[in-house]
Amino acid sequence: MKTVRFAEYRQYEQIRTRANNAVMGLLAGAGMAAHLLQLTEGSDRLLSEIFPNVPHIRRLDMKSVSARAILTSGDVHLGAMTVPYVLGIHEDFIKTCLGMLQRAGHTLSKPDVRYIKAWTQHEEIERATGGNFSPVELQQFHILRLMRNCSIHAGGLVDADLAKHLASWDVTSEASWVARAGRSPRSVQLGDQVEFGHGEIVASLACTKALAREANVLLQPALSREAWADLVVEDAVGELPGVLKEPPPQRQRRIKGFARFHYLPLTLTETEISDAIMRAI
Known part of the structure; x- marks a missing residue:
């Protein structure tokens, strides 16, 4: 799969790389901080007393044992913030691809690509180019998108759309997800808590990278x-x-x-x- 490194694709790769490095840096930093706090185990002093020169330390002014618990589970909260961020970067790039198709004379479902929703963007490219995205990658993207929607719009609980989509999940897509994330969300039920973590971050980065490359390849003969x-x-x-x-x-x-x-x-x-x-x- 050879990609054309047009300006917007290069920009997408740069933004995605920066996001990946920042997120992994934060995950590693939380782990290092939690490890460091082991040295203060048993202390009754607050963090602001132990690390007075750390910026904003008073916003986490608690004993080290409590701070370690937060840092150890930091991937859950970082995942809930990162997955929407990664999907947003990807969806913006896909809109760029749709704009390129429109400029080249392809008719889209809406005259303004900004109003083509995330759940139809990839399918819109398929219709315009006559090509297809990988069903496995596309299915993973929609699972992540629905998980994000539950986090933002459903109080973090599994809604009917996500439950329905998971019920129709094929074996190949699930196996690919588990290989990336280390666990499968298939067993969650309506009303369960949607959980994000390091695995979901990896899955979001991997599937959006694959889909962006596939979009690049689909564009090549379409223009x-x-x-x-x-x-x-x-x-x-x-x-x-x-x-x-x-x-x-x-x-x-x-x-x-x-x-x-x-x-x-x-x-x-x-x-x-x-x-x-x-x-x-």
Whole structure:
């Protein structure tokens, strides 16, 4: 699966990587802090007395034994915050893909892609491109999306939509989920507490990464070569300021090199790039 590294895809990868590093850093930090607090076990002093120079320590002004309990279970709370964050980043990228399809002349269900809801975004791309996302990845995405909805709109309890979706879960999708998250949510019942943790964070990062790559691949034949060539030139102009004002041979060489580096799977010809440059001038 070879991806085209167009500007918005590069930006998505950067944002996703920063989010991944930040979340894993917070998880590791909570673990290290909990381990460090073992050294103060049995102390009656408050954290603000033991660590007076730590910013905002008074907002967690309790004894170390209580603080350790919070830090040890920190992945539950961080998961409840992280999964919606990761899904939000992904959904924004998928809207970008829908906008690219619309710009290329594909008719979508709504004229403004901002109003295409998360539960139909991927299916909308499938209809426009004639391709398909991995059913396993798509099913995992919808499970995570419904878990997020329960967390935000149903007081953190399993609602009818999530329970129904889990009941129809196929064996392959569940096995893939367990391989990533280490546990399956299939056994939860209507009204149970929706639980997030390190496993659900990993599952959300993994399935959105896979779906973003699949969206990239589906876009490639769905946009005309002329449309891609125009995007290459637009992208190059943004990354190589003043390139269109350079002498034609140098301009052609630099934009061709840019296309080879970021858009290699498209194998755009010199003529296609040259024509796009002329359209942009």
